[in-house]
Amino acid sequence: MLQFHVAIYEIVDDPSLDSTISWSKSSKSFIIWNPKELFTKKILKRFFCCNLSQFITELDTYGFVRIEGSDEQLEFGHKQFFVRGKPELLKKMRLQAAMNRMKKSAKKAKARAEAEKNGEPRIIINADEVRMRYKQIFESSSSSTIAKTPLENRFRHLRI
CATH class of the missing domain: 1.10.10.10 (Winged helix-like DNA-binding domain superfamily/Winged helix DNA-binding domain)
Structure with a gap:
């Protein structure tokens, strides 16, 4: 490139x-x-x-x-x-x-x-807090289509 x-x-x-x-x-x-x-x-x-x-x-x-x-x-x-x-x-x-x-x-x-x-x-940023927040965002997003914040909603389709 x-x-x-x-x-x-x-x-x-x-x-x-x-x-x-x-x-x-x-x-x-x-x-x-x-x-x-x-x-x-x-x-x-x-x-x-x-x-x-x-x-x-x-x-x-x-x-x-x-x-x-x-x-x-x-x-x-x-x-x-x-x-x-x-x-x-x-x-x-x-x-x-x-x-x-x-x-x-x-x-x-x-x-x-x-x-x-x-x-x-x-x-x-504590790594444990990050993991916990990740679970809150992405594991709960499967049950609901809208996340808590616009940024979370924007990336809800991603699975890491």
């Missing part, structure tokens, strides 16, 4: 998809001309994106931003590393995304450590 940023580049660079998604005139961004078609034709199936919001979230992870002034279409670009004819820049994009994830993770860890230092309680 291709990495997200490489697959995006290939899709945008594919002339057969120009009516759906293509490079912008600047060659530093891409335009989604028909968002619905991206999903109905399963063009984005290799990204495991079920809908446009998931796709946009993934774009954000790699540093893409929505281009202002393109209200009719969805236009996304990258500040440095997404340029037509320069796929070698994608390596730098991947490194930058990895560095950003590491910084974000370190920031969260620091915030957790600070919270613990200040005496804020951590939520610890």
Whole structure:
């Protein structure tokens, strides 16, 4: 499976998809001309994106931003590393995304450590409580079609 940023580049660079998604005139961004078609034709199936919001979230992870002034279409670009004819820049994009994830993770860890230092309680889930709750949800769901909460109802058909 291709990495997200490489697959995006290939899709945008594919002339057969120009009516759906293509490079912008600047060659530093891409335009989604028909968002619905991206999903109905399963063009984005290799990204495991079920809908446009998931796709946009993934774009954000790699540093893409929505281009202002393109209200009719969805236009996304990258500040440095997404340029037509320069796929070698994608390596730098991947490194930058990895560095950003590491910084974000370190920031969260620091915030957790600070919270613990200040005496804020951590939520610890007891395995026995989880098993008991599982039984309540799934064993009783066979007798009733509606679970206690929307989330439980959503997954009542699953059997682990």
